[in-house]
Amino acid sequence: xxxxxxxxxxxxxxxxxxxxxxxxxxxxxDVYYSGKQALFSVDLDIQPHDVTALIGPSGCGKxxxxxxxxxxxxxxxxxxxxxxxxxxxxxxxxxxxxxVHLRRQVGMVFQKPNPFPKSIYDNVAYGPRIHGLTSSKSDxxxxxxxSLQRAGLFGEVKDRLDSPGTSLSGGQQQRLCIAxxxxxxxxxxxxxxxxxxxxxxxxxxxxxLLDELRRNYSIVIVTHSMQQAARVSQRTAFFHLxxxxxxxxxxxxxxxxxxxxxxxxxTGRFG
Amino acid sequence: MTDTTAQSSVMPSEKRQSQSVGNKKxxxxxxxRHMRARRRAERRFRWMGIVAVSGxxxxxxxxxxxxxxxxxxxxxxxxxxxxxxxxxxxxxxxDYRRAIREALMTKFPDIQSRKDIMSVSKLVSKAAPRELAxxxxxxxxxxxxxxxxxxxxxxxxxxxxxxxxxxxxxKGDHLLSEHQxxxxxTLSADEDMRLVFNSRFLTSGDSRExxxxxxxxxxxxxxxxxxxxxxxxxxxxxxxxxxxEELAPRNRFTDLIEININNLAAVPSIVFGLLGLAIFxxxxxLPRSAPLVGGMVLALMTxxxxxxxxxxxxxxxxxxxREAAFGMGASPLQVxxxxxxxxxxxxxxxxxxxxxxxxxxxTAPLLMIGMVAFIVDIPATPMDPSTVxxxxxxxxxxxPERGFIEKVGGATMVLLMFLVVMNSLAIYLxxxxxxxx
Numbered sequence: 098x099x100x101x102x103x104x105x106x107x108x109x110x111x112x113x114x115x116x117x118x119x120x121x122x123x124x125x126x127d128v129y130y131s132g133k134q135a136l137f138s139v140d141l142d143i144q145p146h147d148v149t150a151l152i153g154p155s156g157c158g159k160x161x162x163x164x165x166x167x168x169x170x171x172x173x174x175x176x177x178x179x180x181x182x183x184x185x186x187x188x189x190x191x192x193x194x195x196x197v198h199l200r201r202q203v204g205m206v207f208q209k210p211n212p213f214p215k216s217i218y219d220n221v222a223y224g225p226r227i228h229g230l231t232s233s234k235s236d237x238x239x240x241x242x243x244s245l246q247r248a249g250l251f252g253e254v255k256d257r258l259d260s261p262g263t264s265l266s267g268g269q270q271q272r273l274c275i276a277x278x279x280x281x282x283x284x285x286x287x288x289x290x291x292x293x294x295x296x297x298x299x300x301x302x303x304x305x306l307l308d309e310l311r312r313n314y315s316i317v318i319v320t321h322s323m324q325q326a327a328r329v330s331q332r333t334a335f336f337h338l339x340x341x342x343x344x345x346x347x348x349x350x351x352x353x354x355x356x357x358x359x360x361x362x363x364t365g366r367f368g
Numbered sequence: 369m370t371d372t373t374a375q376s377s378v379m380p381s382e383k384r385q386s387q388s389v390g391n392k393k394x395x396x397x398x399x400x401r402h403m404r405a406r407r408r409a410e411r412r413f414r415w416m417g418i419v420a421v422s423g424x425x426x427x428x429x430x431x432x433x434x435x436x437x438x439x440x441x442x443x444x445x446x447x448x449x450x451x452x453x454x455x456x457x458x459x460x461x462x463d464y465r466r467a468i469r470e471a472l473m474t475k476f477p478d479i480q481s482r483k484d485i486m487s488v489s490k491l492v493s494k495a496a497p498r499e500l501a502x503x504x505x506x507x508x509x510x511x512x513x514x515x516x517x518x519x520x521x522x523x524x525x526x527x528x529x530x531x532x533x534x535x536x537x538x539k540g541d542h543l544l545s546e547h548q549x550x551x552x553x554t555l556s557a558d559e560d561m562r563l564v565f566n567s568r569f570l571t572s573g574d575s576r577e578x579x580x581x582x583x584x585x586x587x588x589x590x591x592x593x594x595x596x597x598x599x600x601x602x603x604x605x606x607x608x609x610x611x612x613e614e615l616a617p618r619n620r621f622t623d624l625i626e627i628n629i630n631n632l633a634a635v636p637s638i639v640f641g642l643l644g645l646a647i648f649x650x651x652x653x654l655p656r657s658a659p660l661v662g663g664m665v666l667a668l669m670t671x672x673x674x675x676x677x678x679x680x681x682x683x684x685x686x687x688x689x690r691e692a693a694f695g696m697g698a699s700p701l702q703v704x705x706x707x708x709x710x711x712x713x714x715x716x717x718x719x720x721x722x723x724x725x726x727x728x729x730x731t732a733p734l735l736m737i738g739m740v741a742f743i744v745d746i747p748a749t750p751m752d753p754s755t756v757x758x759x760x761x762x763x764x765x766x767x768p769e770r771g772f773i774e775k776v777g778g779a780t781m782v783l784l785m786f787l788v789v790m791n792s793l794a795i796y797l798x799x800x801x802x803x804x805x
Contacts, residue, residue, distance in 0.1 A: 169695060172690075172691075172694055174618055197697045197699055198697070199697075200694070200695060204696075207688065207695070209688055211686075211688035211689060212692075213689065213693070214689075214711065223693075223696060223706075224697065227698055227702055228697060277696065278695070278696075281696070281697070
């Protein structure tokens with residue numbers, strides 16, 4: 098189904114991160130939407146315990162790439178992915194991969210906060226429940242509380258875990274979505290412009306949270322704001338017209354980009 | 369738009385001026401005229417709306433008034449009081465018919481001729497002897513005593529008492545003779561005649577005699593039929609819609625199915641009746657006139673409505689919820705079962721109840737499978753022959769007897785009441801689910 102015929106032998110390059118093997122190794126990733134190519138042979142590594150920012154102008158394929166990492170593109174009609182994406186050395190588009198299991202390992206937070214129209218408790222407990230992570234109510238309670246604490250939301254909602262998740266403010270909803278994502282204890286969290294619908298204060302809270310979460314998870318974040326990329330990420334990848342132009346340490350990308358287009362984008366000449 | 373502005377910015381200044389004449393700022397008078405025209409158009413449209421709505425309400429009101437004014441009397445029945453002496457015959461049972469005739473003759477001692485006896489007997493319903501027999505069965509001690517009984521009046525008397533005849537109707541004595549009217553006046557003056565709530569109308573089955581006919585048989589038949597329809601069409605329709613909307617691949621074949629389902633919703637209902645006749649009766653050999661078969665036919669008719677409504681409400685669930693659930697690693701069926709379906713439930717329920725209301729009022733397909741028969745017994749199971757409310761209305765409206773006219777109105781009132789109840793239920797369920805989610 099996902100034409101692996103174009104598979105390129107993965108260049109298991111020595112990771113340029115400090116000491117760890119790469120979490121994700123992507124090589125030659127092509128994506129087509131109903132025949133129209135959206136990504137052109139992307140090679141990118143995601144390092145553990147890093148925040149990797151994907152930046153680039155609208156329609157450059159950064160969200161498409163992000164969605165390849167937990168196979169969210171599967172649900173889009175007419176979308177085909179080829180190339181190789183290895184998570185801890187295992188091809189996630191391989192035939193033996195269970196998408197449900199993959200998405201437990203690779204959580205996702207979306208652009209618009211999208212809590213389920215259920216109680217705050219049920220929102221966070223949903224993942225552990227469907228994956229059968231707990232056997233008792235008290236375990237589940239623990240997971241919910243810990244996840245909310247890690248997402249920095251527990252203090253604000255501890256008295257109203259039964260009220261609907263949709264009753265929270267936008268920033269709180271987004272943190273609830275983060276709590277929901279980390280409740281299944283994933284290894285990687287993908288964030289698709291998580292702050293674009295939030296005000297600056299809520300954004301600051303989420304950014305603060307990213308730094309916290311980095312200790313336990315690898316994070317890939319798509320962002321439109323270059324300031325945000327500079328603030329929160331350790332590594333930055335610049336996409337343009339479906340191609341990965343440049344990837345490297347955030348500081349390097351923002352101070353001395355190798356490519357002219359990167360330079361142009363971060364200085365605001367286009368985008 | 370952007371083109372012209374871009375052009376004008378590069379144009380030499382004198383050319384720009386000449387163009388600005390063409391794009392002249394409209395004068396105040398022009399703008400006022402324009403505004404007036406726009407306001408007029410809006411006012412005109414609003415008035416058309418008001419006229420249309422009040423016209424529709426007027427027609428509705430007229431319909432309701434005509435139904436209620438013709439139907440209220442079905443809920444009342446005329447009864448006549450007679451002092452009846454019951455005496456057993458040789459076979460141990462009293463002759464009720466004779467007892468009633470004797471009571472009438474005691475009441476009106478001037479009656480002697482055979483013709484007059486016949487004539488006065490016609491004031492009381494043909495069912496009166498059976499009514500007496502039922503009372504005696506309840507209380508055997510009544511035999512040997514003289515007791516006063518309230519007995520149902522005949523249909524003609526019933527209509528006459530409720531003022532159902534015009535002067536023209538009564539001319540010629542073929543409905544009620546001069547004599548009969550005089551006797552009725554006597555009965556009325558002696559307070560031996562009364563109008564009571566017609567419980568028979570709501571508790572008995574159909575009858576050849578208008579004063580005895582009731583709609584309980586049709587109500588039970590309708591209930592069984594609708595239950596069968598609900599039990600078949602709701603689960604099948606909803607699961608079919610879920611499969612087509614959420615799980616089935618999008619290709620030419622599923623497109624074809626979708627088009628066909630939409631077309632099925634517009635197929636004349638009698639065609640479904642023919643289908644039921646051919647398959648359920650002739651091929652599967654199911655019982656004729658049974659609510660089971662009626663319900664199956666109506667389920668076929670309701671399925672497209674439910675499928676279309678369900679698909680529409682599934683589509684209306686925001687994609688972000690689906691994404692969130694998929695992102696959490698839910699399987700497609702879990703996404704539907706845990707998130708999409710509960711959110712779509714209000715719309716699905718509304719669609720289902722609309723479909724069922726349509727089925728409840730359907731006549732044509734049921735004619736084809738024999739639910740149009742004259743059935744006196746109350747059906748005990750969905751396999752028993754029975755009829756349904758709209759068919760009963762049709763049958764009564766088709767009868768020559770004058771007394772069935774009010775029954776048509778009364779039965780229509782009952783049918784409308786059921787529809788109102790069902791729709792209220794739909795609104796209640798929708799509100800309830802909306803609050804939870």
